Amino acid sequence: DAKTTQPPSMDCAEGRAANLPCNHSTISGNEYVYWYRQIHSQGPQYIIHGLKNNETNEMASLIITEDRKSSTLILPHATLRDTAVYYCIVSAAGGATNKLIFGTGTLLAVQP
Amino acid sequence: DAGITQSPRHKVTETGTPVTLRCHQTENHRYMYWYRQDPGHGLRLIHYSYGVKDTDKGEVSDGYSVSRSKTEDFLLTLESATSSQTSVYFCAIQPGGRNQPQHFGDGTRLSIL
Numbered sequence: 001d002a003k004t005t006q007p008p009s010m011d012c013a014e015g016r017a018a019n020l021p022c023n024h025s026t027i028s029g030n031e032y033v034y035w036y037r038q039i040h041s042q043g044p045q046y047i048i049h050g051l052k053n054n055e056t057n058e059m060a061s062l063i064i065t066e067d068r069k070s071s072t073l074i075l076p077h078a079t080l081r082d083t084a085v086y087y088c089i090v091s092a093a094g095g096a097t098n099k100l101i102f103g104t105g106t107l108l109a110v111q112p
Numbered sequence: 113d114a115g116i117t118q119s120p121r122h123k124v125t126e127t128g129t130p131v132t133l134r135c136h137q138t139e140n141h142r143y144m145y146w147y148r149q150d151p152g153h154g155l156r157l158i159h160y161s162y163g164v165k166d167t168d169k170g171e172v173s174d175g176y177s178v179s180r181s182k183t184e185d186f187l188l189t190l191e192s193a194t195s196s197q198t199s200v201y202f203c204a205i206q207p208g209g210r211n212q213p214q215h216f217g218d219g220t221r222l223s224i225l
Contacts, residue, residue: 032211043202043216044155051211087154091211097143097162098206099170100214102154 003090009107018075022088025069035073037084078110115139116217124223131190133220135203143206144186148199193224
């Protein structure tokens with residue numbers, strides 16, 4: 001079972017920041033948080049990941065709470081092209097591989 | 113572009129026939145994965161590989177086998193396809209070591225009638 005909880009859907013106005021929450025209250029100390037998105041039926045696209053510090057790249061920012069039990073993905077200026085299902089994933093512990101367990105994600109609808 | 117090619121992109125076949133899906137990468141990464149995605153669900157891991165001839169099962173491996181005889185190719189085989197295996201199949205590669213993100217191909221849409 002997925003280790004994360006996300007709202008099933010959210011709306012955001014074009015040009016505004018989109019803040020997508022994720023709850024991962026059972027996360028272990030060595031588990032990372034990953035965010036992916038999937039547009040229509042394309043392959044999931046990697047966005048960002050982090051362990052405990054906040055992270056930023058050209059796509060988004062990831063804010064992880066100090067207790068690591070929740071995080072927020074921030075798309076600073078949402079566009080219509082950001083409409084997608086966003087998945088928050090905590091990696092399965094153990095081994096050298098990185099077995100991702102996907103939940104059902106959040107459908108973000110960016111409105112014009 | 114993550115350098116992943118899945119083939120075929122679409123396939124329709126009949127119950128009981130064997131089916132092989134191919135995932136090809138151009139960058140010689142060690143780790144490769146096969147997932148399936150069904151309507152209303154996220155992706156579920158079928159099998160994965162951590163090197164040539166080194167593979168292991170994921171959470172939904174029943175009815176599937178894999179092979180990796182060379183670094184660049186990871187094959188997923190349905191020995192005798194069933195209608196419950198109708199799905200979209202995604203391959204992923206993982207550049208670097210543990211905790212590095214995976215990058216996904218464009219998927220194969222498989223219909224079993």
